[in-house]
Each structure stands twice: as C-alpha cells, then as structure tokens.
Amino acid sequence: MxxxxxxxxxxxxxxxxxxxxxxxxxxxxxxxxxxxxxxxxxxxxxxxxxxxxxxxxxxxxxxxxxxxxxxxxxxxxxxxxxxxxxxxxxxxxxxxxxxxxxxxxxxxGLRQGIGVIAGTGAIAVGTDGSGQPISAGGWGCVIGDEGGAAALVREAARAALRANDEGKPDDGLLSALLADFGVEDAERLTRKVNDDPTSDNWAPHCTAIFDAADGGSQLAVNVISEGAGYLAALVAQLKNRGAKGDDVVVAGSVIVKQARLLDAFKRALGKQHPRLAVHVLDxxxxxxxxxxxxxxxx
The missing domain is CATH 3.30.420.40 (ATPase, nucleotide binding domain)
Structure with missing residues (x-):
C-alpha cells in the first residue's frame, strides 16, 4: 500500500x-x-x-x-x-x-434509516426497497425548509408582525427579533427581512426565537412547535413512499443544539410513527x- x-x-x-x-x-x-x-x-x-x-x-x-x-x-x-x-x-x-x-x-453506524437535517435548511433522506435514495423537503428558505434556521426566522417574523397588526401586545417575540436584527420597529423589521430574503440574512437570527420562547413568548413556542411538526411530516412522507428502516437520525445545528425543537420533533413524530426510534447524531x-x-x- x-x-x-x-x-x-x-x-x-x-x-x-x-x-x-x-x-x-x-x-x-x-x-x-x-x-x-x-x-x-x-x-x-x-x-x-x-x-x-x-x-x-x-x-x-x-x-x-x-x-x-x-x-x-x-x-x-x-x-x-x-x-x-x-x-x-x-x-x-x-x-x-x-x-x-x-x-x-x-x-x-446504521445500515438503514431516515436522516433528518435541521440546520440552515431542512431536509429528510431515506432509501426505498431497492436501495435508491428518496428525499423530502430541502426546497430552500423562501418557499420551504420549515424547521430549519432560516425558515424559523421567516415564520417568527410573520407571527410577530401579524400579532402587531392585530393590535396585540408584544409577548417577547417581536422585541427579540427587533433587537437581533438591530431595528427600531415592526415596519423596519419588515424591510430588514424582505430586502434580503436569503438564508445568510435570516438564519443567524434563529437563536432569538429560542431565547424568546425561554422568556415566555407563546408565539415563539408555537413557531418552534410548527417547525418541528413539519420536520416530522418529512419523515412521514418518506415512510409513505416506502423508506426502509425503523431509525431516524437527526443532525444539524438547530435541532442538535436547541432542545425545544428536538423535543417537539420527538413528540410530533411519536404521534405519527410511535415505533420509530430517534437518535441524535453524536x-x-x-x-x-x-x-x-x-x-x-x-
């Protein structure tokens, strides 16, 4: 050799x-x-x-x-x-x-299973009965990638701005986004998010959502829960298309580092496929x- x-x-x-x-x-x-x-x-x-x-x-x-x-x-x-x-x-x-x-x-170290990445974006990949790869998600943050960092910020901004338009008091999510984006009010947040609709602009602000949830924001909790539900749906879509294996392995900076998202994903997946075992890639x-x-x- x-x-x-x-x-x-x-x-x-x-x-x-x-x-x-x-x-x-x-x-x-x-x-x-x-x-x-x-x-x-x-x-x-x-x-x-x-x-x-x-x-x-x-x-x-x-x-x-x-x-x-x-x-x-x-x-x-x-x-x-x-x-x-x-x-x-x-x-x-x-x-x-x-x-x-x-x-x-x-x-x-597994031969079969479904891999789920929730980092900047979000996608799930498995293999069918013939060993061919099949995937779900991974559409990009403008139209998809729910559960990934950039899409979580997109949905958090939508939720906070909608509540503001409805005249509801800020429960902590809007102020967290304003501070993290470095803007003074909701109108400027709208411009800051829309003027550069890219993962590079959105994803770095994801931690503000989890900080708001830890501070008691129900809007932030809902955004995280909905994102986790979409990730679980990706797994369900692959299983419905014949993906093999009883193991789901998760990776990516958001779902690995943020226990709220991981726990919500496990709950959502357990309701649909209770026999699947979830592993965090270590x-x-x-x-x-x-x-x-x-x-x-x-």
Missing amino acids: DSSECLVALDVGGTKTHLVVETLAGARILDTVISSQDWDAEPASHGADWLASRLRATLPAGLSIVSIAFGAQGINNPSIGRDLEAALLDRGYRVRAVNDAALIVPAA VSPVEGAVFLARAAIG
Whole structure:
C-alpha cells in the first residue's frame, strides 16, 4: 500500500464545508472546515468546478487520492448526483455524490434509516426497497425548509408582525427579533427581512426565537412547535413512499443544539410513527462520507 494513497470525504452544508482526508489505513491527516460560499449543485459544471478548486486549494501536496465521497446541499435527486459525478470525472476526480442528509444514517453506524437535517435548511433522506435514495423537503428558505434556521426566522417574523397588526401586545417575540436584527420597529423589521430574503440574512437570527420562547413568548413556542411538526411530516412522507428502516437520525445545528425543537420533533413524530426510534447524531456528518469513500474501495 502506497503511504501517499488516501480517501477524501466532504460534507457541504449551507454555510460551511467539513473536509476530511484519511490514509487507507485509517490515519486522519486532515480535518478542516472551510466556507461553503458560492456552492450550488447545479449546473453540474459549477458544482464540479467549485469542488475541484477547493480540493486543489486545501489538500496537502503529494497525495494520491483513491476515493472521494461527499454529501452536499442541493443534491436532491439521484440525477443531480450522477451529473456531478460525471462532471468531476471529466476533471480527474472519481467521486460518489449524495445529498448531505444521506450522510447521517451511515455516520450513525446504521445500515438503514431516515436522516433528518435541521440546520440552515431542512431536509429528510431515506432509501426505498431497492436501495435508491428518496428525499423530502430541502426546497430552500423562501418557499420551504420549515424547521430549519432560516425558515424559523421567516415564520417568527410573520407571527410577530401579524400579532402587531392585530393590535396585540408584544409577548417577547417581536422585541427579540427587533433587537437581533438591530431595528427600531415592526415596519423596519419588515424591510430588514424582505430586502434580503436569503438564508445568510435570516438564519443567524434563529437563536432569538429560542431565547424568546425561554422568556415566555407563546408565539415563539408555537413557531418552534410548527417547525418541528413539519420536520416530522418529512419523515412521514418518506415512510409513505416506502423508506426502509425503523431509525431516524437527526443532525444539524438547530435541532442538535436547541432542545425545544428536538423535543417537539420527538413528540410530533411519536404521534405519527410511535415505533420509530430517534437518535441524535453524536459525530460529525462527514463521518458518513468517510464511510462511503471507504466503501467505494471495498
């Protein structure tokens, strides 16, 4: 075995990319996080150029890459992954490409199950009876991604502004959003949210919702509960489409770090599918890409 031979694994999320390099013997020689700025899975030429440029800029010199696997936001159906794999092969990289949520189950050491990511966005991924990946959600924060950070902020702003229009006293949610966005009143909050309808603008303010809920805001509690219900619905949609396994593995900065969202998700899922076991991923999702990269070389 050539000591320079290695495998490369990446988890490309909405805001950051986790990159790991291991020797074939299992020694980790690089474990780093870089920005996901400008990442997009489509067109495939863009995604392939993005990934190739990051590999060239980040990997140590002299390595012989035997296998690459990555999970990425935006690979929401197998054809997108295949197009990326083909485009990267044209650039000299033999790659396995899957949705980032598809890393969750193998990272947890499970052969089957449904992975749910609630971080910047929200998506669920499983496999059907033939082993093909199926997904639900992941539409982006403008029209979907309920339960993810950006969409929670979108819904919190809607709830707070609606209550304000109805003449109801602020129960703490509106003031929390005003303070976090750094604006003085509801009208300015409207402009602050609408003028830049992106996850980069919305998601960083998600903690204000949980702080408001902790402070007694029922509106904030309702927003969190509704977001959790949508996440549970993603799992139900996949089960209805034949997703296999009795385990649900959750990951992502919001659902892992915010107990209110996790607890509400467990309650909502338990009402629909009480036999499903929920696990919180306690390792980085990139470990799933490591598993896939190693599996590709037997």
